[in-house]
Amino acid sequence: MSEAAIAYAQKNGQRFVEELKELLRIPSVSTAPEHVGDVRRAAEWAAEKLRAAGMENVRLIETGTKKQIPSGDDNKKSKDAGRSGHPLVYADWLHAEPSADGKPKPTVLCYAHYDVQPPDPLDEWKSPPFEPAERNGNLYARGAVDDKGQLMIHLKAIESLMKADGKLPVNVRVILEGEEEVGGEGIATYVREHGETLKADAALVSDSEMFAPELPTLCVGLRGMIYTEIEARGAAQDLHSGMYGGAAPNPFVALAQIIAQMKREDGHIAIPGFYDGIEEPTKEELESWRALPFDEDEYLKHEVGSTELTGEKMFSVLERTWSRPTMDVHGMPGGFTGAGAKTVIPAKAVAKVSFRLVPGMKPADIFAKYKAFVEEICPKGITVDVRMIHFGDPIVMSSDNEFIRAAKQAMAEVFKKDTVFIRSGGSIPIVGDFVRELGIPTVLMGFGLPDDNLHAPNEKFNLSNFHRGIESVVRFLGIVGGE
């Protein structure tokens, strides 16, 4: 292990923070046309830092939006049609010496993103979103945790190793994205079309959080999803509900009847065959979840804030959100949505319906079963068009993988605590792309905290986690390199 690199990181820690502040001052809001120049400036800034750290082949890769594919990362706004893409930043260093036994060292692909969410609502920020401010050991700014702080963890771990040792313990490629908050189409296309240029043995993604403060965490499973629309059509044009109410079909009522038949009040999805082939978590995994510091009452009161939780009561909340599929409705556009009253029977209405999928479920198969069921139960007088907006495969990674093991050990050494394995209920499409297109596992090693205000006002990053993150990555690369 390169204690020299860790010493370098400690010595230069304050400078690293100052550099992170430089990056945070660049308002690289990828969804905002007026910030196109800022997004590029952030890419160039990162490229320059990679060069300065000793990385090679550093370049910006242009991306272009050929067609609108709605938000890949489902946590974010869907992207504007016709916007040209923000660049990727690429760098590599592929000179790791073979092991004593002559075996070449593995290659690690480091991924992070340099774009950020819009800062709105501005008036809820205690300090301006693009003027980083330190308070109580945290650095407050838009992008602090998502994902500039974690991007800098990769860059500064690499710099520390290169400056202290003159080399890296493994081969490293870096790919940085500037469209993560707007769907990530550019990188998905690039990985699909030019995957060979990113050839690696594993990916390291730092864009997630720890289960609890001080608890080193690796995410080893992600739910997949299908995001769909049901368009219900009744009359040929909008009708007046006084004149026609009682004889003309109402598409909203039809959608309500369809949705109510698909999802029962006990959380069960009534689509035939929906649960077929689901792979349950292992007994060991379930046991480890039960050992996590999770308080359902706290979760209800302080995270959800509803009168009670819903869903399949025979499963724990972590199971319900990590390893059980579910269905949600996100919006029902159509008809009259203004203030007051308009008595229209709209000709059509839409329901935006998504399903979260778990290992053993295939998006295409679930979509087919769902579509067939909706068409079967569609009320008389109504025709439905069920369409896919986007989808992602569920992913579960074996914790028995050498890279996961290395990450577990690295984090445990830094945080002085056993690393826990969790899953996430969300989807991170780039992980699926890495698995599918590059055939490599991904280590999801994140240093955010649950209260970091991701996508919200007063986003922050815990500075202790920033420094421990750098050390964790230094150690991870060292362990993978056999040191």
Added chain:
Amino acid sequence: MSEAAIAYAQKNGQRFVEELKELLRIPSVSTAPEHVGDVRRAAEWAAEKLRAAGMENVRLIETGTKKQIPSGDDNKKSKDAGRSGHPLVYADWLHAEPSADGKPKPTVLCYAHYDVQPPDPLDEWKSPPFEPAERNGNLYARGAVDDKGQLMIHLKAIESLMKADGKLPVNVRVILEGEEEVGGEGIATYVREHGETLKADAALVSDSEMFAPELPTLCVGLRGMIYTEIEARGAAQDLHSGMYGGAAPNPFVALAQIIAQMKREDGHIAIPGFYDGIEEPTKEELESWRALPFDEDEYLKHEVGSTELTGEKMFSVLERTWSRPTMDVHGMPGGFTGAGAKTVIPAKAVAKVSFRLVPGMKPADIFAKYKAFVEEICPKGITVDVRMIHFGDPIVMSSDNEFIRAAKQAMAEVFKKDTVFIRSGGSIPIVGDFVRELGIPTVLMGFGLPDDNLHAPNEKFNLSNFHRGIESVVRFLGIVGGE
């Protein structure tokens, strides 16, 4: 009967059409702030014509919007908040000589409106909306049938009687409205607060249509309504469906479950007590409906245009839309309604739900039953707020009333065909106001045709119906006056 007045109307028919064109050239679009001056100009124009016809006490009555009450006439857009009101036009002539037996003549309150709908979409008009054009015996312009042509029927019937006979056969009050297309709050308030100034024995409203061409028609029943919103709340703030899907309540799914439990696929409303006390149409009324020229297949294909009709199959389409209550959903605001995907579990969602009511049902009673049922079936984890937006009583008028009998006879004489009695599935709140505040019956004598493109491009008025309308009103007033 004043044959002199009828002769006067015939002789001056072409001038009446030219005057109607003058009025149609004034773009009195009540919803458009840029047309405020035009709306007033139309009011002044009508006042001037009333003066010229010999009416007395002609004046504009100012109205003001104190608060936003959404669209009273439910066929129209709800009005803008804070807009000051368009004026009413008032006139009277109260010098009708008593009958030979000394009995005073009755007073008829003539109502019409001088404001119009916006003309959009402009590019679908064959001739400009505010440049009246005659084609094939029709006059095309915005407001031709709704309601300027029918307003002019009242004015020109009065003028014909006054000019030919020097007097009217009955006492007449005229009240013209300039806010009918934006909710009619001004007149409702005026009737409520100053009803005594409109004291009359019956109202004559010409703002409706005949059941079929050449078929003299009186509308004797209107459905009532309650227009409501159900607001469903789940989590304290919007949540990410990846992170929380499966454990957090989804207000759209809850609304779907509620709506599906309220309205069955066979059209039955499952709210306990909903149908209690409904007054069925008489056997004679039902028989007369069966005799109407109504072709269900035609209605399905050319009016509704859906794959089939819905509702309570044991009732005819006319019953379903005229004398049966029903429920419709008009829009479901909330969540994400843009293009593409956003995986939000919204904190709240709203359903705009209305019920059409028939005689025997009271808005307050139905609202209470509905609210209690929604609260009872509200899914776990969700709280609902059920609120009334506006309501109107159902109305049915006895066809045995002397004014209705007079109107029936007048129209039959002019159209040389028996007058039919129909109902309307819609609501005309001013009729309820007249019944409730003034205690008088309303004669709904309209001369529009089903294909007059009310509220749509290429609105028209059949000129033969314009002239026959004037004669019908002359005869109606004469018969009421005992001539």
